[in-house]
Each structure stands twice: as structure tokens, then as C-alpha cells.
Amino acid sequence: MIVVLKKESPKTQVENLIEWLESQKVGVHISEGEFSTVLGLIGDTASVDEHLLEGLEIVESVMRVSEPFKNANRKFHPEDTVIDIADHKIGGGNFQFIAGPCSVESHDQVLEIAEGVHKSGANFLRGGAFKPRTSPYDFQGLKAEGIEILLEAKEKTGMPIVTEIMSAAHLPLFENVDVIQVGARNMQNFDMLKELGRTNKPILLKRGLANTYKELLMSAEYIMSGGNENIILCERGIRTFETYTRNTLDIQAVTVLKELSHLPVIIDPSHAGGMSRLVKPMAMAAAAAGADGLMIEVHNNPSKALCDGAQSLTPAQFDDLTKNVRKILNALNEN
């Protein structure tokens, strides 16, 4: 970490800062310039808060040289992480489709969709039992009953299931869930992340609507520092000034996250744009950019399941999507 001090800084304040840094077990190399003094911090600077330093009266600017995440860092783990879930691998060149309804509504609904997407090549079934909704007056999900329905569908189809958790207090209900999803709004619910770090469940960690790549990796680090290294990162759109689409899909995230980290990276095009007609082209773009998989909302009865109609595909549209994505994957695998 490099800290640039202002030229006119009082000597005692500079000394206090250096003393404090050394008390944090960080070595300090000082070089005096014409307009500023530069401190080079040496050793384990992961626990030094750069915002704290930036705010000091005597500090001009701060730059991290090494990233504060370790377990998630590709520098220390050059090989791709491959997560094996019921014999379905994700990461390291293994591409997976995760598909299913927005909300779990009934046994029949889930089973019908599960069978449909399975036929089209999806290996994972997703569905929301606990639903994070902006309004307390919106449907909050079937909760425990919803998880039961997903587990029944798993039994019938053999597909491992992915579903979202909203409170660590619900963890006992997730005992037979294969992949626990952390939603964008809970990406920095640090207490819950710590609890998930104590489980051995694969975690699908969604990027928050206004969180940076590094913050996403620090949230992965919260889970990994507890001992659970099975994390799948998921880009699902970020909040920008553009309001025509619900969010802006940050497709560069695929390349950058895979460069910074060894963890698998998937794309959720259904939530990013919030319009079903954006799902297919964005899924194809994600595959072309090198993503490790896709998470897609699929609904079964367009005339009734209005809720899913917004950003969900029909099974036939999903089938068409998988065919087009596979064309791209195949073309890129040819020599």
C-alpha cells in the first residue's frame, strides 16, 4: 500500500501515523519528494483500512498495491476452482445452465418447469422460496413449503437445487439444498456471510446493485475465511443512470472477476435487464465473453403466471436460448 502525504504536514502527525502503522505490524518505507512524502507500506496490509487513511488531514491519497482478499485471489491460487455438485461441475471450462421459476408457487408448477428445462439441458433447478421484495405488501414466497416443493422436484428429476436465503436463522431449512444463493441486497449482510462460511454448502453469491468487483470478492472472502471455499460469483446487473432497462448488465465483470479470482463466474441475464426479450442476446454475450454458466428464469404458463412473464422465458424460449448458447460454446471449442 502506498500513502502519499501532503507537503505541509505537521511532523508530529506524520510520526504518529508511522508509529500507528508500525503498531499494526506493517513496515513503513519513507521517501521524500518535492511536493509530497510517499510512504510505502510493506508486509500484510490487508487489515489496514484505506478509507481511514484517505480521510486523514495529512494524507493526499492512498493506493493499494496488493488486493485485500487472499482466499479468493488468483495470485495465490492460480488454478480455476471447479465446484462439483452432485456430479455436475462448474468452473474450469465446465459450463452450466441453472434454470427455473422466479417464485415457487406449487408442486405442479415447479415440476413442470423442472422437467422442461432439464430436457433443454439445464442441470440445476432454481426457484425462490424466500423472496426479497422492495415492498412489505408484495408476495414474500412460500418459505419452508417452497423448499419442500423444490426438494420434491429434485427427487423426481435428479436436478440439484439452488435457492435464496434471507436470514441465517433459516439455515436449518437449507440442509438438503444443494446451492445456497445470497441475493444482491444481502451481499454485504456480513453476519449472514460469516454463518455461511461455517457451512460446507456451495454458495452462489450475487453482486450487489452498487458494489464493486473488489467488494464482491471481499464478501466472498468473508465466507471463505470461515472455511467454505465453494463460491460461485454471479453478475446480475448494476445500478446506473440508465433507467430504460431495470439494471445495466456489466459484461466486463466476467473477464475482470476471472482475472482477479479463481472462482467460477456466472451471469443472470433475467434480472439484469428485467425484460424477457433481453435474456437471449445477453445469455449469448455472456457465453461469448467466457462466463462459466447462466442462471435463467423460466415460467410455464404464460397466460397465468404473470409474475414470471416480466423477465422469464417460456420453456420453448429457454430451449431456443440453450441451442444458441451451445452454438457459441461449440464454435469456440473447435480448433
Added chain:
Amino acid sequence: MIVVLKKESPKTQVENLIEWLESQKVGVHISEGEFSTVLGLIGDTASVDEHLLEGLEIVESVMRVSEPFKNANRKFHPEDTVIDIADHKIGGGNFQFIAGPCSVESHDQVLEIAEGVHKSGANFLRGGAFKPRTSPYDFQGLKAEGIEILLEAKEKTGMPIVTEIMSAAHLPLFENVDVIQVGARNMQNFDMLKELGRTNKPILLKRGLANTYKELLMSAEYIMSGGNENIILCERGIRTFETYTRNTLDIQAVTVLKELSHLPVIIDPSHAGGMSRLVKPMAMAAAAAGADGLMIEVHNNPSKALCDGAQSLTPAQFDDLTKNVRKILNALNEN
């Protein structure tokens, strides 16, 4: 709510949508235009998800006419909410200073600061016992012990205390806390908001870094719909493209939130800019704009308490700040 449909929409899809809306107990008024069909939704549309409608193939655009929040809405509660905490009122023209250290570190630290800020006119003591940190390797707070220390300071000084909660599972520790703070990163931790709605504690609800005014009010609504109407809204800076400051203080939030809602609105200038030299001018701006109070970080020993030095004032600086803020409040109260 108004829903504009595309001209070329298939008749059966339009009929399905209208049928579904009516099944949600919403009246539908249809008017046909040259380039589009406009549906006017009548009745209680709070539970109709506008994003869902926006995503439908046949929908051109959606506009809410009435806000989806009720308990927090000034239209239905024209009078300012005034919250009385141990005889200190906030809202309705009552301005309050909430001050104290970033993190609770020791009994002596907290007591010294508490006495200092009390002398300068602060009526509430703040201090972090549970600390939300981006990195798992940063100091996470003294937790239960921190709350004990705050309660001791409360006993000695008579100041009610404000401290942050990070998980509903910790609620029993907050039994004697006067005001429970919900941090920006947990503004949409809906499960925790629901639990707080079942308590009778005043809640200081911070706006998330990338959350709109309406989302903040919907989060207040989560708490209020549970029966707890004692909410203080807090603007603490939002995330924008500008990186010179940590966040951008949205001063317009004061006027807008007080127009949309009857709840008190305070400003936290310490976190917004992340630089101690921005705190005083922004506190003065907040008072001039009509805020109901300020939440300010104050530290005691500048040479040692480095952590606080970033965005915190010394007690002397805080005293100067209160004097300047009072000049403005007094000038505006004169006739």
C-alpha cells in the same frame, strides 16, 4: 397506476393481463389511443409490482400515480412525526445532535467523548459495538461488551444511546439501547426490518448507498407495517461516479423526504464525504436545508485513535461545529 400497452399487442395477452389485474382486486379503466392503449388501475395498487409489469412483452411503460408506501406517507399523515426519546424530541422543529465515536473501544474512551459532546450540546450518544466492515480481516467491534460500555456511559451522563444492529439474532442485547441503528448495507435486509417492526424501539434507518428515496421509504414501511412507527430517516451519502470523496452527500434528500414523508430526517456528514474537513460545512448545509438533526463522529485522542481520525472531529472541532450550526438555526428562527 397507469400502464401503457404497445399498439400491436395480441388481444389475448391484453385480456389475460386485465383478468390478472382484476384478480388482484384492482379496477382497470381502458382507453384506446392512436399509438397505444392506456390502462388506468384504480384501487389499492400498492401490491402490484411495477417492474413486473414493465417487463411484459406487451407493456410500453408503467407509472405509479400513488406511492406504494402508506404508513410513511405524508399524504395520509400530514403532521410531522415527533419522536420522544427520554425527553429529547426529534422531528417537528426539534433539532438534535447525535455524537460519539466511530467504534466503542474502551470505557474511558466512550465516557470522555460522551462528556465532551454533552457539554457542547449533543443529547444523544452514538458508538459502534457491532461494526459492518467490508473486509473480514478488519476489526469487527467489541459487540456485547461494547453495548455494556455504552450503557455505562448512558448511566453516567443521562444521554440516550444509538448503536447499530447487524442481525436480528442480536436483538436481546439491544434491550436497553434507546435507538437502534440500521446501517446502509442492511437497509434492504428485509427479514431484519420485519423483526424490528415487532419491537417498540425507535429505529434510525440509514439510506443505502445506491437506494432511491422511495426504496428508503419502502424499508421504513417494512418496519412500520409491523407496528413500530418510530423511524428516523438518515441520509449518509450515495455512491456516484465521483471518487474524490467517499460518497456524495445528497442534500436534496432532506427536502424531498420531508415532502414525501412525515418522518424526521437527519444527516450524517461524517460518513458521506469520509473526510473530517467536510463535516462542518456539510453539517451547516444540512441545518440550512431543514434537517431535523445531525449524526457526527467525534474521537478523543487524535494522536492515538487513528481510526476515528479519518472522518471524525475532535471534541473542540465538534464544539465549533455546534456553535456554527446553532448560528444558522437561530438566524432562521428569528422573525
Added chain:
Amino acid sequence: MIVVLKKESPKTQVENLIEWLESQKVGVHISEGEFSTVLGLIGDTASVDEHLLEGLEIVESVMRVSEPFKNANRKFHPEDTVIDIADHKIGGGNFQFIAGPCSVESHDQVLEIAEGVHKSGANFLRGGAFKPRTSPYDFQGLKAEGIEILLEAKEKTGMPIVTEIMSAAHLPLFENVDVIQVGARNMQNFDMLKELGRTNKPILLKRGLANTYKELLMSAEYIMSGGNENIILCERGIRTFETYTRNTLDIQAVTVLKELSHLPVIIDPSHAGGMSRLVKPMAMAAAAAGADGLMIEVHNNPSKALCDGAQSLTPAQFDDLTKNVRKILNALNEN
């Protein structure tokens, strides 16, 4: 356009508004609701400023039903625009590579790169003669001399040239330029857009760093309303809170712009991320998402031309990129 009025609006103000709207040749349909009055504006509302209405005391909210752009609107021109430049077509299924150096530096540099990219399948040569630089102390381009060099390269290779204009006063220098580029910072230089509307040159119009889709299309409309309908839209990254990359490539722009407009849409992945290692995966994503072409920076001498090294590829890297992009285009064109 729909205008929702506040319930308690003074009658005379409402009447004044309606009178004013009618004086703008707009029909007004009034419907009274429980909590608000809704005005439906009928006829040509393109010249009614929605921001103006939004700011009125009596107005609750405003929603445009029809877009304010006409010439650029797919509703009125359902067919894709295909622009033919020296027998190279762009749009309507015709994919083009535009490649060349960031800045024109010398005759030899440009010719070497032009020949290199031509061999790899680029049909258009790009190069900056006038350079918009944030700092007045940075190299501002070779200007007229730079355009001369590009024209020489055009003569030798037969490639039409694309180069940026920074002031309408320079138009005479662009007489033999094939495609005039408007940079992101000048997207709303309305006076220059009007001048370009009076020429018959194809215009490559880049989206501003913080401009919406609709603003981009309104800027196209400025040019088209002057009579010049040959516009190529270009997404080149937008400004968001994420700072790891220079800008965030908004890949959804491809789908949305092609839905709203009949104009061709290309992607500039070199400027979006600002890192050469992002160019290839983003170019592939753009092709998969349905873009009509790519604009890519290529440099010739990595050890010397440092300037280009940031976001530019070597000719060999560009050749590899075109091969991978073609794999995708070919796979998608197969049946």
C-alpha cells in the same frame, strides 16, 4: 404523454396548464381520480418538454407514451437502415470491422497498421487526427496533417476512413473523409450536430459517458432532422461507480437501440474498458449480442508506441480477435 396532477392543485393553475398545452396544439383528455387528476395529451407531443412539466408545483409525475424521436424511430421505419460506404455495407445483417491506431502519428505508422488490419478483414480504417484530451497539456493530434495521412492510406489500401471531428469549423478538412465520428464528449454539442445534419456524410455517433439511450437517439435526431439520415450509433462504455475498468460496457445497449431504432449499432470495446485484455472477450460478446460491427484500436510497434499500448491490440492480436468473432458470426448464421 400522460401528466398526473396533485389532488389539491388550485383550479386556476390547472386551467392555465391545460390552456397552455392546447396553445401548443396538443389535445388534452382529463380524467379525475380519487387521489389525482390525470391528463392524457393527444397529438404531436414531441415538442412538449417533460422536465418542464415535472417541475411544476401542481404536477405529480409525467410519462411519455410515444418517444420524442421520429426519424430515428423504428416504429415509423421498421426496416433496418443499411449504409453503403464505398461498397462496404453496415447494418441489416452486414457486420464490419473498423480498425486503426488511436492517434495518427506518421505516414508509415498508419500505412503499416492499415495494411495489417486489412489483411485480417477490416474494411474501414480509423485514426485520430483531432484528439479530445482531458488535459490541455496532452498531445492534441496532428490535425489537418493527420487527415492527409489517412487519405494517403485510403488511396493505397482502398479502405474508407473514419475520423473524429471536434468543431464544425473544421468541416472543410473532412471533405474526403468517408465517415465522420462524433466523440462521446460532443454527443450533445448541438450546434455541431446541426451542421453535420447539413452534410451528406455518414456520421458515427458515439454515446456520451452518461447519456441515456433516448438522449443518444435525440442526438441522432438532431442530425437526421437536418436531412442526413446516415447515422451509425456506437456504444463505447458508460460511467458508473465501478472504477476498476475505465468505463462499463453497456452490452444491453445493442439490443435496446436496435429495438428502438432502425440505425446500425456498433461497439467500441477498446475505449469501454480501457485495457487491451478486455477487448477480445468484449468484441466476442458484442458479436454474440447482435452488434452490426466493431471499432477496434490497433497499434503497430508495441515497444515504441506506448500511447496505443493501453487499450490497443497488436495486429496479431487483432487477427486473433477477428477469427474468434467470425467463429461466432458463422455459428449464428448456420441453420
Added chain:
Amino acid sequence: MIVVLKKESPKTQVENLIEWLESQKVGVHISEGEFSTVLGLIGDTASVDEHLLEGLEIVESVMRVSEPFKNANRKFHPEDTVIDIADHKIGGGNFQFIAGPCSVESHDQVLEIAEGVHKSGANFLRGGAFKPRTSPYDFQGLKAEGIEILLEAKEKTGMPIVTEIMSAAHLPLFENVDVIQVGARNMQNFDMLKELGRTNKPILLKRGLANTYKELLMSAEYIMSGGNENIILCERGIRTFETYTRNTLDIQAVTVLKELSHLPVIIDPSHAGGMSRLVKPMAMAAAAAGADGLMIEVHNNPSKALCDGAQSLTPAQFDDLTKNVRKILNALNEN
């Protein structure tokens, strides 16, 4: 400037970079660390493009130690710049109100408003003759005739006038204009900035909707490097994710810009929020935060001049605003 290189960087690339830097007349100090090599650049680094360096394969990150702006930099000009316009000073503790209509519509309109705001204490008259409009179908201003009308009002009232320029080609029309305004959309119209640098007119330079503090100061630098040092900086709201208000007023800009630069800083609260009811509280906040002045839209005939009604005050509202702002200024000037 500090440049951190990746550990595994090829030696020849590092040597090429250093050689190139030295050819730019920049000294290079190299220090080798465990995970990276750090280059310290010494001397005049203003012309070294940091984005260029950031994009290089071998570069991990880049940090500027000294700002690239010089003429605008407070470090080299510690004293506040005070601009004297027809005996009205701005900057250095001199607070000014600039007021007038959004658009110049007629002689009578401008004169009536000018006399009204003059009575309330405004010393400068503003009014738009050339109007930058998002849509080509919106009213584009009275142009030369509008400037004539402003000059007549100046003659009658003695108030110096402020009006916007949209193209350097119009400069001859501005010969008798006192302050030339550069609008937000032209903040990076570098060719026009250069032309303005060759005049001796005071320039009111508005911050672009998505431009950083440093970019604003670099645009000031464009003008100043041409010899014109009379610049007034103006914050007028930035583009964020919040859409309830037109833009978000960045009140921290006042403190930061005055810290980084010696130039006067004013606030335009009319455009920031886009709602007349936000103007007064934001004007008061600006005064409390230390701004050097305000630019306020005022209209004369609320029932007719609808255009101005959105974000403009009536003369009576403006009079009330000035009284409240003065209360704050007076309170802060007392001892």
C-alpha cells in the same frame, strides 16, 4: 505519479516503459517489492496520461501524486481569485446573486424580471439566448436577438449580464456580454474552451452532468492555459441513480473545489433538482456550505410563462430566498 508494475512483467517491457517515460522528460525512481515493482515518476508529469499507463499489460495500478492542473491549482496560487465585473466582485468572501429568466423571450419580460431581481439584491442578470435542448424540436432560443434584449436590460438597469455560448463561431455576438457561460453539456467541448481562453471575458464554467471535480478543473485549465484566468466554477447537479429529482446537487463540491482551487465556486440550485420547491432550501444550504454565489432562475408571469415555472421562482419567491440566504450569511459573518 506512482506506477505499480505486476510482479511477473517481462523485463523488456519494463525497460521499454522506463525508456519511454524518460523520453517524456520524466525521472523514474524504481523500487522492487515482494509482489510488485513500484516506479516513482519525478518532475513534470502533467502531460503523462494516467489512463494510458493503467491500460498497459504490465501495469497493476497508477496514482497521481500531484494534480495535472496548474493554473487552477490552489497549491500554486494560495490566495482566492476575486473577479471584478463592473465593480461587482465575486470570490474571496464576496457573495453574489445571479438571477434572471431561463430563456430570453421578449424585451418586456427581461426588463421586468431584471428590475425585480435587482430590487431583491441580485447584481447580475442571467438569461438564455442560445438554448441547448435535448430535442431538435424544442425552442432553441432567440439567439442574436436575445443577446440584444439582454444588452438593453443591462443599459437600463446597470446589471452586467451572463449568457450561454454554444459555439465559438458565435463569439462576435458576445462582445458586450459581461460573463460568458459554458453549459454542462459543453464542459468538454475542448475546441470551444481553447477559443474562450483567447478572450479576456470572465467565464462561468458549469460542471458536466457526469464529470469529476478534477475534470472540471482540467476544463478550467484549458481556458486558463490560453491566458484567460477569470473563471467562475459552477456546480449544477450531477447524474446519479436517483430519478425523483432531475439531478443530484453535489453540495460537497463547494468545499472540495475551493480546497483544490483558488477559483470562485457558485451553485445553480434551479437546474440541479429541476423543481422550484427545491431552490430555496438548496440555495440556503449552498450559502451555509461556503459558496461564493448563486445562480437562480426567476420568471415573471406564472400563468403564462409555463416554461419557466418548472424550476423557476417568481420575483416574490426570489425576494424571500435572498432574505433567507442573507440571514445565513449575516449569522456566519458575526463574531
